[in-house]
Amino acid sequence: MDSADDSAPEPRHLASTVDQAMKILIVGAFGVGKTTLVESVSEIAPLRTEETITRASAGVDDLAGIEGKTSTTVAMDFGRITLNSRMALYLFGAPGQRRFWDLWEGLVTGAIGLLVVVDTRRLEDSFDVLDQLDLRGLPFAVAVNHFPDSAGHDDADLRDALDLLPETPLVHLDARSRDSSTQALIALVQYAARLKAQEKVA
Amino acid sequence: MSGPGRGPVRPYVLTGGRARPRHRLSVETLLETVDAGGAGLPVTAGRHEQMLWRLCRHRLSVAETAAHLDLPVSVVTILACDLIEAGHLTTRSQAPQVELPDLDTLQEVLDGLRRRLSA
Numbered sequence: 001m002d003s004a005d006d007s008a009p010e011p012r013h014l015a016s017t018v019d020q021a022m023k024i025l026i027v028g029a030f031g032v033g034k035t036t037l038v039e040s041v042s043e044i045a046p047l048r049t050e051e052t053i054t055r056a057s058a059g060v061d062d063l064a065g066i067e068g069k070t071s072t073t074v075a076m077d078f079g080r081i082t083l084n085s086r087m088a089l090y091l092f093g094a095p096g097q098r099r100f101w102d103l104w105e106g107l108v109t110g111a112i113g114l115l116v117v118v119d120t121r122r123l124e125d126s127f128d129v130l131d132q133l134d135l136r137g138l139p140f141a142v143a144v145n146h147f148p149d150s151a152g153h154d155d156a157d158l159r160d161a162l163d164l165l166p167e168t169p170l171v172h173l174d175a176r177s178r179d180s181s182t183q184a185l186i187a188l189v190q191y192a193a194r195l196k197a198q199e200k201v202a
Numbered sequence: 203m204s205g206p207g208r209g210p211v212r213p214y215v216l217t218g219g220r221a222r223p224r225h226r227l228s229v230e231t232l233l234e235t236v237d238a239g240g241a242g243l244p245v246t247a248g249r250h251e252q253m254l255w256r257l258c259r260h261r262l263s264v265a266e267t268a269a270h271l272d273l274p275v276s277v278v279t280i281l282a283c284d285l286i287e288a289g290h291l292t293t294r295s296q297a298p299q300v301e302l303p304d305l306d307t308l309q310e311v312l313d314g315l316r317r318r319l320s321a
Contacts, residue, residue, distance in 0.1 A: 011270050013260030014232065021230040021263060021295045022303065022311055041318075047269035052276060073274075078229075078265055083314025090230045090263060110228060110299045112311065139302065179319055186315050193308040200305070 012044045014080075014088055022083075023090040024185060025107055028117035029125035033145040033175035034093035035077045037117065040181040042079025042091065050075050051103060074103050091185075096129040113139035113192045115184060117173070120150050123161055130162055139195055141169035141188040167191075227279050229265040232295040233258045243290055254281050254291070261294050 026034045038046050051074050077093040092107060094100065096116075108114070114133065118126045126142075133140045142164060144153070155170060164170060169187045174180040235258040243255050250271065257267050268278040285291035303311075 011257065011262060011266060013262055016234075016261060018232065018261060019294055020307070021232050022307070023230045044266075047266060049265055049268040050274050052274055076265075078269075080263075080266070081314070081318065083311060087310055087314060088230075088232075088263075089311060089314070090265065092229065092265070107229065110230075110303070112303055112308065182315055182318050186312060189308055189312050189315065192302060193305060193312065196302050196305050196308060199302075 014082065015085065017085045018082065018088050020087045021090060022087065023092060023107075023111045024188065025104070025111055025114040026091055026093045026117060027096045027104075027114050027129055029096050029119070029122065029129075032096075032117045032119045032122075032125070033147075033173075034117055036175040037115075037143075037145075037173070037181045037184070038077055038079040038091050038093050040176060040178045041081060041185065043082060044080050046077050046079045048075055048077050072099055074100050096126070098128055098132075101132060108138060113141065113188050115188050116140050116142045117175070118142055118144050118162070119147065120144055120153050120158070121147065123158075126162060130164070134165075139188075139192045141171065141184070141191055143171050143173040143184040143187075145173045145175045167194075226297045227264050227282060227293070228297070229263065229275055230295070231264050231293055231297070232261050233264060233267060233282055234261050234292055234294045235259045236290055236292050238289065243285075247290075248281075250277075251281050251285060254278065255285060258291060 026037055028034050035046060052071050074095060079091045081089045081091070083089050094103060094107060116126060116129055116133070130140075130142075142162065144158065158164075159166075159170060162170075169191045171184045171187045173184045235255050237259075243252055247255070250273065253271055254267055257270055262270075264278055264282065265275060267282070268275045271278060273281075282291055286293065302308075
């Protein structure tokens with residue numbers, strides 16, 4: 001009856017033993033390699049969904065006399081990793097631009113943390129995102145995605161340019177490689193675990 | 203874009219005008235169909251509710267159902283809440299925590315990720 005659905009590929013369901021779902025957000029500027037990373041590590045073909053952010057409009061978006069709301073549609077690419085018989089990890093790629101920050105609020109609740117993907121050819125695209133994460137106190141790690149024409153950078157220089165705290169993990173990434181992408185995720189989870197351990201001590 | 207969720211039908215029509223979900227569902231919340239007595243959904247259920255119900259006969263996250271149905275997450279959330287309330291759907295994972303996950307959970311994630319590295 002629904003011809004469009006009958007032709008759609010059968011979704012890959014989770015095992016019936018999986019009863020815990022974790023998530024990590026992958027954020028970064030457009031074209032920085034978020035989707036490539038998700039594709040490299042995901043056990044399912046990456047899926048895309050859309051979310052609408054509605055908020056009270058402010059400033060330039062106001063139409064005279066209309067108490068309005070603005071809606072922005074955000075496409076998120078995401079993937080899935082079954083970690084063991086009872087736990088799945090979802091990876092959500094979310095755009096880093098300022099107008100999408102409201103989306104993070106909902107997404108980040110309960111997340112392990114955020115992996116900020118950075119392109120050294122356009123470092124300045126990441127400044128806003130990093131400032132915002134610092135401000136909100138969200139656990140994040142920075143993954144520098146290397147493109148063939150990326151120049152080599154010294155870690156100290158990168159940390160300096162991105163104004164990273166000494167404890168913030170900085171890893172180098174080839175988003176096309178499953179191992180490299182998995183290592184970047186591991187660095188983030190290790191950092192989250194360190195933060196959690198400190199929280200216990202404090 | 204084409205697909206069952208696109209076209210002239212506006213999201214608020216699909217959700218019967220409701221805008222706010224009543225259950226706490228997140229993008230990663232796992233859903234599964236409840237089919238008490240194999241009776242299926244009442245014939246009054248909408249097309250998208252039927253599709254969601256069929257899709258969740260095995261475990262899937264809210265985000266995955268949204269992607270497969272080609273509907274926004276916010277719309278699927280409302281449809282899922284209706285089905286949960288009526289006893290036709292249930293959640294199979296805990297509601298999202300506000301805090302960082304606990305250490306044991308993070309260790310489990312780390313172990314799972316490390317197992318995926320090639321030797």
